[in-house]
Amino acid sequence: MSTAAAIRRSFTDPELAEIAAVRRDLHAHPELAFEETRTAALVAERLQALGLEPRTGVGKTGVLATVGGGRPGPTVLLRADMDALPIQEENDVPYRSSVPGRMHACGHDCHTAVLLGVARHLAREAGTLPGAVRLCFQPAEESGGGAEAMIRDGALEAPRPDAAFGLHVWQTLDLGKVGVTPGPFMAAVDDFTVTVTGVGAHAAMPHLGVDPVVCIAHMIAALQTIASRRASPLLEVVVSVTQVRAGTAFNIIPGTAWMNGTTRVFDPELWKRLPELFQTIVRGVAEAFGCRAEVDYRRFNRPTVNDPAMCRIAHAAAAEVVGESNVVTDVRTMGGEDFSAFLHHVPGCFIAVGSRNAEKGLVWEHHHPRFDVDEACLGIGAEILVRTAKRFLGGGA
Numbered sequence: 001m002s003t004a005a006a007i008r009r010s011f012t013d014p015e016l017a018e019i020a021a022v023r024r025d026l027h028a029h030p031e032l033a034f035e036e037t038r039t040a041a042l043v044a045e046r047l048q049a050l051g052l053e054p055r056t057g058v059g060k061t062g063v064l065a066t067v068g069g070g071r072p073g074p075t076v077l078l079r080a081d082m083d084a085l086p087i088q089e090e091n092d093v094p095y096r097s098s099v100p101g102r103m104h105a106c107g108h109d110c111h112t113a114v115l116l117g118v119a120r121h122l123a124r125e126a127g128t129l130p131g132a133v134r135l136c137f138q139p140a141e142e143s144g145g146g147a148e149a150m151i152r153d154g155a156l157e158a159p160r161p162d163a164a165f166g167l168h169v170w171q172t173l174d175l176g177k178v179g180v181t182p183g184p185f186m187a188a189v190d191d192f193t194v195t196v197t198g199v200g201a202h203a204a205m206p207h208l209g210v211d212p213v214v215c216i217a218h219m220i221a222a223l224q225t226i227a228s229r230r231a232s233p234l235l236e237v238v239v240s241v242t243q244v245r246a247g248t249a250f251n252i253i254p255g256t257a258w259m260n261g262t263t264r265v266f267d268p269e270l271w272k273r274l275p276e277l278f279q280t281i282v283r284g285v286a287e288a289f290g291c292r293a294e295v296d297y298r299r300f301n302r303p304t305v306n307d308p309a310m311c312r313i314a315h316a317a318a319a320e321v322v323g324e325s326n327v328v329t330d331v332r333t334m335g336g337e338d339f340s341a342f343l344h345h346v347p348g349c350f351i352a353v354g355s356r357n358a359e360k361g362l363v364w365e366h367h368h369p370r371f372d373v374d375e376a377c378l379g380i381g382a383e384i385l386v387r388t389a390k391r392f393l394g395g396g397a
C-alpha cells in the first residue's frame, strides 16, 4: 500500500462530492473580474452556514473570513481566486458555462470550491486550532488588481498573517503530481503600449512623409534583442508584441502606428532594468526613423517567489497526500499570477496541483475554450491546503 493510500484523509466522500458540486455550480455561472457578485454571495452564504462571519465587499467583490483563533498562535492566510475569462466555452459537459462569452477557463472555480471545502473542515476543528486561518476569496486575478485591492482593504491587517498559501490547478502536470517550487515560480508580468507618430503620405511617395509602419517593424525586431543581446543568456526573459495596428488602405502611408504586448522575467535585477531597456530601444529606433514614440510601460504582476521555508511545509503536506515521488520541485512558467502581491508582504508558497488526465481527454491548457480538469484534483488540493495550514500553525496534520 502506498503512503498516500495509508494516510487518514481529512474529507469524507460526501464532502468531496460537495466540493465538486460547488465547482460545477461556479463553472456554470462564470463572472468576470470585479463582477463576481453571485460567486461572492455564494461564498459568503456558505461561510455563514459554517458559523463564520464573512466580511464581503473587500477589494470590491472579495470575501474574507477567519476560522479558529480560539487558542493563541500564528495566523495563516489561504487564498482562492474567483474570476472567470471572456472566452466562449466549447466543452459539451452538463456543467458548461451558461453565460455566452464567459468561461472559467483557468480553474478559479476549482480554487474557490476547494477553499470552501477547506473552510468546512477547519470550521469543525476551530476550537482546537492553535492560531487562526484567514480565508481569502479574491476577485480579479486575470485582469490584475484583485490581490492589491484586497490588500488595500485590509486583507493583510489585524493581525498581519504570518504566512500565505494558495494553489492553482495545473494542466501541464498530470493528476496526482504536485508542484512545490522554492524561489521564483512564476514570472513578473509587465505590459506596454507604444504609439509611433510619423507623417502620412501617398504610398507611392514615401519620401514626402515619415513612415511609422516601417519604424514600428524595426522596433518589434529590435525589442527581441533584449532577450538575445542585453539579458544574460542564463536568465529567462520573454518580449512578446501581441497587437499591431496601423493604416486604413493599401495606398496610404498612415500617420501613426500602434502596438502593445508584454514582457516576462524572473530575475528581480533584470526586472528593474526592463523599463529602461525597453524605452531606450523604442525611442532610439523612433529617432533613427524620424518618428516620435509615446510609450506607456506598466508593471502588471510582480514575480511570484516562493519562500523556501514555507515550501518545506507545503512540500511535506503534499508528500503526505500524493507521495514524495509525486512532488516535483522544478515547475516554473513565464505566466504570471497576482498571488505574488501577497507573497511580496508575507512569506508563503503557491502550489501547483496536477489536473491533467490524458485518458479522459482532459488535456487542454489554461485559457483554452476546451479547458477542463480531472475533478479528483479538487480533493488533493483541499487535503494539501488543510495539511499545510495545520502544519504551519503547529497543530500537525
Ligand SMILES: [Zn+2]
Binding pocket: 105, 106, 142, 366, 367
Ligand atoms: Zn488564468
Ligand SMILES: [Zn+2]
Binding pocket: 106, 107, 108, 141, 168
Ligand atoms: Zn489562474
